Amino acid sequence: ANLARILMEGKLGGTGRMVILPVDQGFEHGPARSFAPNPAAYDPHYHFELAIEAGLNAYAAPLGMIEAGAATFAGSIPTILKVNSSNSLSTTKDQAVTGSVSDALRLGCSAIGFTIYPGSEYQFEMMEELRELAEEAKAAGLAVVVWSYPRGPMLDKVGETAFDICAYAAHMAALMGAHIIKVKPPMEPLSLDAAKKVYIERKIDGSDMAARIRHIVQTCFNGRRLVVFSGGEAKGTDALLAEVKAIHAGGGNGSIVGRNAFQRPKEDALKLLASMIEVYKSKA
Numbered sequence: 001a002n003l004a005r006i007l008m009e010g011k012l013g014g015t016g017r018m019v020i021l022p023v024d025q026g027f028e029h030g031p032a033r034s035f036a037p038n039p040a041a042y043d044p045h046y047h048f049e050l051a052i053e054a055g056l057n058a059y060a061a062p063l064g065m066i067e068a069g070a071a072t073f074a075g076s077i078p079t080i081l082k083v084n085s086s087n088s089l090s091t092t093k094d095q096a097v098t099g100s101v102s103d104a105l106r107l108g109c110s111a112i113g114f115t116i117y118p119g120s121e122y123q124f125e126m127m128e129e130l131r132e133l134a135e136e137a138k139a140a141g142l143a144v145v146v147w148s149y150p151r152g153p154m155l156d157k158v159g160e161t162a163f164d165i166c167a168y169a170a171h172m173a174a175l176m177g178a179h180i181i182k183v184k185p186p187m188e189p190l191s192l193d194a195a196k197k198v199y200i201e202r203k204i205d206g207s208d209m210a211a212r213i214r215h216i217v218q219t220c221f222n223g224r225r226l227v228v229f230s231g232g233e234a235k236g237t238d239a240l241l242a243e244v245k246a247i248h249a250g251g252g253n254g255s256i257v258g259r260n261a262f263q264r265p266k267e268d269a270l271k272l273l274a275s276m277i278e279v280y281k282s283k284a
């Protein structure tokens with residue numbers, strides 16, 4: 001029922017497509033780097049309002065952000081409690097558990113969100129933490145959203161988003177029982193070295209973004225699990241919409257876009273989100 005709530009909410013409700021607003025960048029990257037471009041975004045209420053006004057499917061954030069808006073916005077939009085977090089002062093590729101299933105239930109959330117870093121020195125601990133939290137969340141009727149971001153000593157910056165590595169990470173999230181899988185947009189690597197350590201031979205088409213997305217969908221149990229793609233650093237509207245069109249054409253389920261939405265003035269963000277929704281509503 002909670003997964004259905006996310007899928008039925010907002011302007012894309014019932015289409016199988018989703019746009020979600022994630023705001024954990026204050027934790028992951030720091031407050032000024034995240035919110036100084038649009039200071040209204042320091043206020044947790046701003047993000048609830050943005051997601052609600054834009055007609056999004058859900059809003060995802062760490063405990064403090066959800067708590068700060070829960071009393072005012074309870075029941076207005078499905079929320080995803082991000083239950084682990086990293087920060088840019090850390091030198092390790094790991095995250096701390098910063099929320100619980102009982103927090104999610106107390107705050108009326110529809111899902112928990114959890115990051116794994118396949119490839120990191122801490123990947124197995126992260127996966128074990130996810131296993132426990134996902135079991136508890138599912139027993140309580142909550143959906144499980146997994147941010148699966150490859151990183152660690154084997155991978156350089158290019159390898160982290162190489163499409164077969166990205167597909168590998170998405171598949172592991174599906175194997176861990178995620179209902180919604182979140183990965184970065186898959187790229188054709190310029191350097192194959194990092195990727196080759198994992199896959200000796202590529203037998204799949206990665207010629208363009210839609211083909212790469214199609215492969216990610218394939219690895220998410222041939223579309224039996226939902227997969228959404230993050231927005232990344234702030235970029236121009238045209239570049240973002242081109243990516244969204246490729247996600248749609250490749251059969252991806254949608255976007256989970258933070259900085260590209262909350263770092264611009266609200267009116268611009270609402271326009272951008274409306275255009276993204278139009279793409280996902282159109283015939284693929």
Ligand code: FBP
Nearest residue numbers: 022024025028230231232257258259
């Ligand atoms: P953006 O759309 O701002 O990229 O948000 C997506 C996201 O997954 C956030 O939830 C998270 O804070 C951030 O990207 C992490 O990115 P990275 O690990 O590359 O710093």
